[in-house]
Amino acid sequence: MSENKKYNIEVRVWIEEAEGAFLGIGKIWLLENIKKTGSITNAAKEMKMAYRQAWQLVEEMNQRAESPLVEKLLGGKGGGGAKLTEAGERAIEVFYEVEKRIKEFALKETQNLKF
Amino acid sequence: MSENKKYNIEVRVWIEEAEGAFLGIGKIWLLENIKKTGSITNAAKEMKMAYRQAWQLVEEMNQRAESPLVEKLLGGKGGGGAKLTEAGERAIEVFYEVEKRIKEFALKETQNLKF
DNA sequence: CAGCAGTATTCTTTTAAAAACATACTGAAA
DNA sequence: TTTCAGTATGTTTTTAAAAGAATACTGCTG
Structure with missing residues (x-):
């Protein structure tokens, strides 16, 4: 009863729609950076991501x-530029809220994992 | 109040240890197939996966x-062959148990998503 | 109407991950 | 002591995804 490794549960949350993945943490970060910088170009730079990909997202x-x-x-x-709509602002809030609840729940499940 | 898209929350669960990812659904499937077939070779075939990769996992x-x-x-x-140890058997059970609880919880959160 | 800075879009190149291939090694049993 | 089927491991090829480069478009402003 001594060498006990620590294990913890990781959870990835995203939201799907009929056509596939709609919103995960990556897109949320992008939304936040668009809000912060006022354009896709600058948001992409901030995230060290190619404009092309940011635009596609x-x-x-x-x-x-x-x-x-x-x-x-x-x-x-x-x-020109880009800004969040009302729906965009709400999306950030809703996503984080849901993600937070699920991660907190997962954390509670972490007790006493042994392998 | 008519064209409402359906959104649902998806969750991916895995278990980490200090060095990184330890156990996710992919490895669990592999464990199950090893149990079923008695060897890594046959488990890999079953899953249409290369032996090399299965062995590495x-x-x-x-x-x-x-x-x-x-x-x-x-x-x-x-x-030769391969079989699950007691710990291996337990790992499958523990993983599914935890995953099930978290997914059920996530499902409850799905109500009233709108974007 | 030329300049500008960001959006829009296509094409090419790079990179990393997965798959495929090849080849030893192991040890019970005939 | 050869056969056999599975484990062990290195090398090469393929493939898919990401990154990068290049170019056109948009519409306010001086």
Whole structure:
């Protein structure tokens, strides 16, 4: 009764829709950075991610949501930009809320794991 | 109040140990197939997975568990084989139990998702 | 109407993961 | 002492995903 390794339960949460994965932690981070920086370009830089991929993720989200999460502004002063819609703001909150509850539940299950 | 998309929460559960991922659903399936077929070779075939990879997964599990989950028999009649240890049997049960509880909890959280 | 900065989109290259291939090794049993 | 089927392990090939590069488009502003 001495050398006991520590094990803990990890949980990954995401939200699906008929067509497939809709919203996971990666897209949430992207939403947060778009909110913070005001554009997909700068959000991508912040995350050291290619603009191309960030743009694709935004497309996916917008198409799979009932109403778009990100509003894109084309051209104009500063070339345009992107900002969260009401639905986008709510999505962040809802996701974190759900994720938090599930992770807390998982943590409780961690007691006494042995292998 | 009509076109409402259906969203549901998906959850992936696995168990970590200091060195990294220890046990997820993939390794559990492998354990089950080893139990069923009596060898890594046949388990791998069953799962249409390369023997090499199956063998590596077994190594990982055994090293990260406090005591091995799979006992390997080398040479002899039939070339040898592999079988689950007591710890291996228990690992399957524990994993499914934990996973089931968490997924049930997640299901309850699914109500009223809207995006 | 030229400049600008971000969005939109296609094409190419790189990289990393998985699969496939090849070959020893092991030990009971005939 | 050869056979056999499974374990053990290194090398090569394939494949899919990510990254990168290149280019067109948009519409305000000076």
